[in-house]
């Protein structure tokens with residue numbers, strides 16, 4: 001069953017994004033973190049181009065999360081994947097770092113090219129800031 005739009009978030013604060021883009025593709029749940037969304041909107045305003053969100057919130061039962069040993073930034077509502085490549089991808093990464101995103105994941109091979117962005121804090125077993133590529 002789908003939940004209605006998350007009450008804690010005022011989506012009017014993020015005029016370039018719609019809640020539907022951030023719902024868990026597996027459960028329909030929507031639990032984005034307000035601080036992350038503020039940061040993402042500031043990034044979007046600086047970037048000045050449309051951003052296609054291919055993954056936002058993920059419930060811990062989402063197959064991509066259930067496969068991990070510990071659930072990631074998407075389950076905390078503090079991550080999204082943006083479909084982007086080439087010059088736009090480079091511009092987005094540069095701006096994301098400047099706007100305080102601390103986790104940058106790069107998938108730039110094949111048909112589904114995207115950049116993962118999150119703003120998690122560093123912990124002893126999770127260094128931040130960091131950049132990685134997907135296998």
Ligand SMILES: [Zn+2]
Pocket residue numbers: 055074079080081105116117
């Ligand atoms: Zn991601």
